[in-house]
Amino acid sequence: MTESALPEGGLRRVAIDPLSRVEGHGKVTLLLDEAGIVRQARLHIVEFRGFEKFIQGRPYWEVPVMVQRLCGICPVSHHLAASKAFDQVVGATRLTPTAEKMRRLMHYGQMLQSHALHFFHLASPDLLFGFDSDAGRRNIVGVAAVHPELARRGILLRKLGQEVIRMTAGKRIHGTGAVPGGVNRNLSRADRAELGALVPDAIDWAGEAIGLVRSLFEANLPLYREFATFPANRLSLVRADGAMDLYDGLIRARSPQGETLLDDVECGEYWNYILEEVRPWSYMKFPYLKALGPERGWYRVGPLSRVTNCDFIPSPRAEAARREFLAFDDGRAARATLGFHWARMIEMLHAAEVIGELLEDDDLSGTELLAGGPRTARGVGVIEAPRGTLIHHYRVGEDDMVVRCNLIVSTTHNNESMNLAIREVARRFIDGRTLTEGLLNHIEVAIRAFDPCLSCATHALGQMPLALELLDADGSVVGRLRRD
Numbered sequence: 001m002t003e004s005a006l007p008e009g010g011l012r013r014v015a016i017d018p019l020s021r022v023e024g025h026g027k028v029t030l031l032l033d034e035a036g037i038v039r040q041a042r043l044h045i046v047e048f049r050g051f052e053k054f055i056q057g058r059p060y061w062e063v064p065v066m067v068q069r070l071c072g073i074c075p076v077s078h079h080l081a082a083s084k085a086f087d088q089v090v091g092a093t094r095l096t097p098t099a100e101k102m103r104r105l106m107h108y109g110q111m112l113q114s115h116a117l118h119f120f121h122l123a124s125p126d127l128l129f130g131f132d133s134d135a136g137r138r139n140i141v142g143v144a145a146v147h148p149e150l151a152r153r154g155i156l157l158r159k160l161g162q163e164v165i166r167m168t169a170g171k172r173i174h175g176t177g178a179v180p181g182g183v184n185r186n187l188s189r190a191d192r193a194e195l196g197a198l199v200p201d202a203i204d205w206a207g208e209a210i211g212l213v214r215s216l217f218e219a220n221l222p223l224y225r226e227f228a229t230f231p232a233n234r235l236s237l238v239r240a241d242g243a244m245d246l247y248d249g250l251i252r253a254r255s256p257q258g259e260t261l262l263d264d265v266e267c268g269e270y271w272n273y274i275l276e277e278v279r280p281w282s283y284m285k286f287p288y289l290k291a292l293g294p295e296r297g298w299y300r301v302g303p304l305s306r307v308t309n310c311d312f313i314p315s316p317r318a319e320a321a322r323r324e325f326l327a328f329d330d331g332r333a334a335r336a337t338l339g340f341h342w343a344r345m346i347e348m349l350h351a352a353e354v355i356g357e358l359l360e361d362d363d364l365s366g367t368e369l370l371a372g373g374p375r376t377a378r379g380v381g382v383i384e385a386p387r388g389t390l391i392h393h394y395r396v397g398e399d400d401m402v403v404r405c406n407l408i409v410s411t412t413h414n415n416e417s418m419n420l421a422i423r424e425v426a427r428r429f430i431d432g433r434t435l436t437e438g439l440l441n442h443i444e445v446a447i448r449a450f451d452p453c454l455s456c457a458t459h460a461l462g463q464m465p466l467a468l469e470l471l472d473a474d475g476s477v478v479g480r481l482r483r484d
Helices: 060-070 075-089 097-129 140-146 148-169 189-196 199-219 221-226 267-272 303-309 316-331 339-359 415-430 437-449
Strands: 002-005 012-016 026-032 038-045 233-238 250-254 260-265 274-277 286-289 378-385 388-396 402-408 466-471 477-483
Touching: 012 437, 026 415, 026 437, 038 415, 060 075, 060 388, 060 402, 075 097, 075 148, 075 378, 075 388, 097 140, 097 148, 097 199, 097 339, 097 437, 140 148, 148 189, 148 199, 148 339, 189 339, 199 221, 199 316, 199 339, 233 303, 233 378, 233 388, 250 267, 250 303, 260 267, 267 274, 267 378, 267 388, 286 415, 303 316, 303 339, 303 388, 316 339, 415 437
Parallel strands: 002 466
Antiparallel strands: 002 012, 012 026, 026 038, 233 250, 250 260, 274 286, 378 388, 388 402, 466 477
């Protein structure tokens, strides 16, 4: 962390650089006046990836494997979104039952492992020890020392998800199981039995994780209710009957008051409803609903939007947990930014339930793996990734080479929401106060609630060397902090 004086108006610039316990690399800058009041707070994405350009000129069948290199934590999401897009290119308007269910199993394994990783490894240290607790214990090692059983269960929950991915995609990271038109493997009965033996414990532990988040809300209700909270539109996929569906569905958007803004929108028509704004201080774009414009049309995606946007969750224990969540504190938890963690655990339970149901389906062991039909030039694949709605859009030439690509990743949808969250936290906790590492960590807590993948790349785990110098209006150093 660094601070420096700026010439205009005597403002001081504080930089949290890099952000810790998130995936990818980014920074936050704050501009403070002489009284220490925050005048500006921004989240900057400082990496440039370029996937939309360098896959141009590649044969379309390579793309589902290439684009998952965007991320080491959620590669399955990109793998499946691209595969869904190229299903349309090869004319596979309807997959075989085996292909459909293998992909769903792969995807729900991804949801389970990603949610477990984020909550237990990245977010829980703040929630268990406090936002301004000793930085030396705010990590998974600190959690394991004080809550060893909790840490163990987090690891084993993630293990089930990773094993599901390994068996459906070929390996745990950057697999090759999905191909345009279907899949290239099935599951044997023995594989299904091996995975199925792990499911009952996973369901129970996910339920206990929901109870843990609830107890944290109950113990810290005023803080959790208001922390980084603001009204927001919400967007997600839902099934045709309004149920939560994390693999496929129609686009729905609602206002903070519950008014329907979009409903039953086909994914292949997303560009008629969603536009992207470019701002000079970030490599990440700012999507918004076309009908409302950039000022009012921004929205958020992810677990909190999905849980509150759907009419029901089609698995019994997760639906019961959803109802309790929506009723808690007269619905305020479901509107709170820290409610992302509670919603994330509900989805983790749902994923475990769905995995158990799918593993009992004999279609997973079927032999019809591919479908096809008349070729088309364009394909759009939309999926609910762990962090929110993910859009892959491709155009393919007659020579089978990709000529155009547009990706709107989950964290991009949340860009404006994350910026608003850090502004709310900065103004409440930093205005007029002496800067400390704990106070600045409040801003990171707000960002981590969204579980951002800042570059859709890999995340850094552990302590990062940071240095902070606080200067007064005339440039004199009044304090220093260092974290090695």
